[in-house]
Amino acid sequence: xxxNEKIETYVRELSRALSSLEKNDRDxxxxxxxxxxxxxxxxxRLDEALxxxxxxxxxxxxxxxxxxxxxxxxxxxxxxxxxxxxALASRRITAAFGLLAAGIFYLMAAGFALTAVAExxxxxxxxxxxxxxNGTYFFGIIxxxxxxxxxxxxxxxxxxxxxxxxxxxLVCGQWLGRFFVHLMMRDRMKQRG
Amino acid sequence: xxIESWSSQLRKGAAELAVLxxxxxxxxxxxxxxxxxxxxxxxxxxDGSIYPLLNRLEREGRVKGVWVTPKxxxxxxxxxxxxxxxxxxxxxxxxxxxxxKDQLSTIVGDAP
Numbered sequence: 001x002x003x004n005e006k007i008e009t010y011v012r013e014l015s016r017a018l019s020s021l022e023k024n025d026r027d028x029x030x031x032x033x034x035x036x037x038x039x040x041x042x043x044x045r046l047d048e049a050l051x052x053x054x055x056x057x058x059x060x061x062x063x064x065x066x067x068x069x070x071x072x073x074x075x076x077x078x079x080x081x082x083x084x085x086x087a088l089a090s091r092r093i094t095a096a097f098g099l100l101a102a103g104i105f106y107l108m109a110a111g112f113a114l115t116a117v118a119e120x121x122x123x124x125x126x127x128x129x130x131x132x133x134n135g136t137y138f139f140g141i142i143x144x145x146x147x148x149x150x151x152x153x154x155x156x157x158x159x160x161x162x163x164x165x166x167x168x169x170l171v172c173g174q175w176l177g178r179f180f181v182h183l184m185m186r187d188r189m190k191q192r193g
Numbered sequence: 194x195x196i197e198s199w200s201s202q203l204r205k206g207a208a209e210l211a212v213l214x215x216x217x218x219x220x221x222x223x224x225x226x227x228x229x230x231x232x233x234x235x236x237x238x239x240d241g242s243i244y245p246l247l248n249r250l251e252r253e254g255r256v257k258g259v260w261v262t263p264k265x266x267x268x269x270x271x272x273x274x275x276x277x278x279x280x281x282x283x284x285x286x287x288x289x290x291x292x293x294k295d296q297l298s299t300i301v302g303d304a305p
Contacts, residue, residue: 031260032223032244032271039224039268052240059241066249 003046007037010056017060029063105173112166115140119158127152128161139165204237208246210290211236213275213283216256222270223247247273255279 001009011034018026033053040049053059118126118141129138129150139162142150154161215221215229223243230238238246250256250273257276262269275283 029244029248035268035270036224036240036244039270042268049240054241059245062241062245063248066245067252 003041006046006050007034007041010037010050010053013056014059017057018063021063033059102173102176105169105176109166109169109173111140112162112169116159116162116166119162123158126162127158128154204235208236208238208242209250210283210286211238212243212246212250213255213279213286216273216275217280217283220272220274222272224270226273250279253278255282 011030014033015026015030018029021029036053037046037049040046115126122141124147125144126141127139129142129152130136131138131150133149138150152158211230211233212226215226221229226247227238227240227243230236247256247258251258254276256273256279258271258273260269261272
């Protein structure tokens with residue numbers, strides 16, 4: 001790996017590790033670290049500098065620790081207090097959206113899982129149904145009164161399909177939950193900035 | 194707490210004072226500070242600790258960093274200088290350090 005590649009790799013990894021910081025702050029840090037490494041490269045001390053900086057994740061933790069330290073000692077005036085309250089409100093909206101989005105997927109996962117179980121207990125009511133009159137599709141458990149108007153398409157495949165969809169919905173719910181937590185953390189870091 | 198951990202904590206507190214004191218004498222980049230402190234390893238500033246520290250000091254308004262590019266077109270560097278707030282902090286910290294050092298010396302001085 002050439003020196004330039006080493007520098008680019010390190011800066012890219014550091015950028016990823018600092019992704020929760022506001023872009024301007026992150027770019028400023030990356031520019032300075034890049035400048036540091038390029039200067040050391042000019043002195044033929046790049047490897048020494050990289051070793052001293054440590055892995056990108058550890059280097060990023062150093063910045064986060066100092067930011068937390070600053071936050072702990074900051075004496076916020078009225079402007080900062082109002083800003084913090086607004087930031088908190090925005091985080092709550094973010095959290096509410098996140099909860100709603102993840103909750104919908106978790107409910108879908110529960111519905112698919114219930115369909116898989118129903119296929120074992122009452123196979124005549126569970127499956128992928130198509131209404132013979134209007135051609136609409138429905139996946140799940142239908143009322144026994146409606147079975148005359150509907151045709152079930154999956155048969156024995158209902159269980160694996162329902163189980164797969166349940167797992168997929170669960171994974172999507174978890175991913176969305178983590179995504180919104182990440183958004184909230186980013187808002188928090190912006191507030192720190 | 195191990196001796197290494199205790200030494201690390203001691204150096205963390207001293208590093209900020211050392212950086213502010215050095216910037217009182219002259220404007221320096223992160224590399225400049227590291228090179229100046231290279232002969233004083235006990236201060237414990239490394240490539241990995243100087244930039245987070247400078248970043249915090251700048252956020253706190255104690256130092257000001259300005260990107261400077263040499264006229265001959267060389268590589269740019271962020272040069273740090275002490276702000277009035279930094280000078281005031283340095284004055285208070287120096288007084289606290291002086292008192293701390295004197296009192297601790299009287300206690301530790303006689304230890305074997």
